[in-house]
Amino acid sequence: MAKDAAAKIVEVEERNVAPITKARFGLEAEFxxxxxxxxxxxxxxxxxxxxxxxxxxxxxxxPGDTVVVMPDDMGWRQVLHIAEAGNNYAHVSQLxxxxxxxxTTRVEPPSDYRVEWGGSHNKxxxxxxxxxxxxxxxxxxLASQHATNHKAAVDR
Numbered sequence: 001m002a003k004d005a006a007a008k009i010v011e012v013e014e015r016n017v018a019p020i021t022k023a024r025f026g027l028e029a030e031f032x033x034x035x036x037x038x039x040x041x042x043x044x045x046x047x048x049x050x051x052x053x054x055x056x057x058x059x060x061x062x063p064g065d066t067v068v069v070m071p072d073d074m075g076w077r078q079v080l081h082i083a084e085a086g087n088n089y090a091h092v093s094q095l096x097x098x099x100x101x102x103x104t105t106r107v108e109p110p111s112d113y114r115v116e117w118g119g120s121h122n123k124x125x126x127x128x129x130x131x132x133x134x135x136x137x138x139x140x141x142l143a144s145q146h147a148t149n150h151k152a153a154v155d156r
Contacts, residue, residue, distance in 0.1 A: 032064040041071045041117060045078045045097050054090035061085035067092065072120055073140065075100055109147035115140055126150070 037057075039048070047053060048069050054061070061067075065082040079096040109115050114127040118135050124143040125135035133150060137143035 032062065032066065034066045034068065035060070037067055037069045038120070039069055039071050040120070041073050041075075043071060045069070045076060045094070048078060048080065049092060049094060051089040051091055054085075054092065055088040058085045058088060058090040061090050066095075072123075073117060107141065107144045107148050109144045110151040113147040113151065115143045115147060 061082045063082055063084055065085075067080040067082065069078040069080060070076070076097065076099045078094060078098075080092040081095050082090055083093055084091040109126070112128065113133075115124060116127065117123075117140075118125040118132075122135040124137035124140050126133045126137075126143050126147045128147075128150075134143075134146060137146065
């Protein structure tokens, strides 16, 4: 076994490989693009691995590009590698996937308040009864904190 490993090492060392040239060297940003995509909350990381999912963006991609995918609620972050892209498809490979517990939601809204997702335009919003008190919160935690503060102000 050791002889086989040594033979392979010698074999590699004896290959005549030309040194790399400056033409193949540079900043990654000069060779490839890193894209950021915000997907609707109902999209899962598994959905993004389908070739057809990227059909409307595939013309923008080049092999070697990177796509960072996050849903509107920022519940996970996925990094994809573009292996191949063409008309109406892109072959992607998942490099990373991080699923986050909602670390920013440390405050639960009072029982008579609701915090819900209002879409990519309204973001997180606070609802009391049938009325939207305020929208546009970047995170559920910020909206929950606003609901708690509002209740405290009203109860004074």
